[in-house]
Amino acid sequence: MKLLALDTSTESCSAAVYADGAVFSEFELTPRAHTQLILPMVEKVLSTAGLRLQEVDAVVVGRGPGAFTGIRIGVGVAQGLAMAADKPVIPISTLAALAQQAYMQRGATQVLAALDARMKEIYWGQYALQDGLMQLQGEEQVCAPENAPVPDVGNWFAVGHGWSAYADALQTRFAGKLDGVDVDSLPAAEFMLPLAIAEWQAGRAGAPEDAQPVYLRNKIALTTQERMARQ
Numbered sequence: 001m002k003l004l005a006l007d008t009s010t011e012s013c014s015a016a017v018y019a020d021g022a023v024f025s026e027f028e029l030t031p032r033a034h035t036q037l038i039l040p041m042v043e044k045v046l047s048t049a050g051l052r053l054q055e056v057d058a059v060v061v062g063r064g065p066g067a068f069t070g071i072r073i074g075v076g077v078a079q080g081l082a083m084a085a086d087k088p089v090i091p092i093s094t095l096a097a098l099a100q101q102a103y104m105q106r107g108a109t110q111v112l113a114a115l116d117a118r119m120k121e122i123y124w125g126q127y128a129l130q131d132g133l134m135q136l137q138g139e140e141q142v143c144a145p146e147n148a149p150v151p152d153v154g155n156w157f158a159v160g161h162g163w164s165a166y167a168d169a170l171q172t173r174f175a176g177k178l179d180g181v182d183v184d185s186l187p188a189a190e191f192m193l194p195l196a197i198a199e200w201q202a203g204r205a206g207a208p209e210d211a212q213p214v215y216l217r218n219k220i221a222l223t224t225q226e227r228m229a230r231q
């Protein structure tokens with residue numbers, strides 16, 4: 001199995017290749033340079049893996065939630081590459097990728113992922129480990145930090161910059177429930193690969209045009225009056 005993954009959904013830009021058990025990845029913190037860097041990153045990981053685009057089985061993309069423009073860039077690039085090579089696309093949640101990273105790097109088996117959604121809200125997902133993969137518990141959502149769902153039991157690992165952007169509100173709400181916090185990690189293509197492998201094996205790769213961004217917010221932009229009403 002050979003998969004090409006890319007993500008531009010947050011301040012980071014990343015690409016990775018899975019080639020029959022080996023992983024090759026590139027990651028860079030580039031808040032405003034996604035369009036300039038993502039294709040060279042893709043070319044580099046493919047070259048390092050000794051592959052041509054036409055040799056991968058599918059293209060994997062971080063479908064959000066995250067920055068609206070970044071998500072659109074990533075999904076658009078993934079669709080273009082997949083169409084050019086006549087390959088399917090596997091969209092992966094950026095929150096799930098964060099949770100998978102917490103497991104792979106920290107050994108966390110229960111994860112609360114939170115990304116700063118701006119406008120005093122967070123993108124939120126609760127995940128638990130099952131057969132080596134992080135599985136969503138309930139639904140991903142956008143909510144105020146003080147309204148984030150609190151699990152019944154403790155021993156959860158917190159990951160994502162939502163935990164630093166709204167540290168006071170979240171630390172107060174989850175007092176006694178956390179056994180670790182990582183506010184520095186961002187979604188990365190490398191950690192989407194295990195989730196994408198499972199999707200591929202389950203036959204859930206789809207047509208490029210069916211891959212859609214997931215914003216979680218019903219409206220991408222608010223009027224000035226609506227923003228003021230939220231403050």
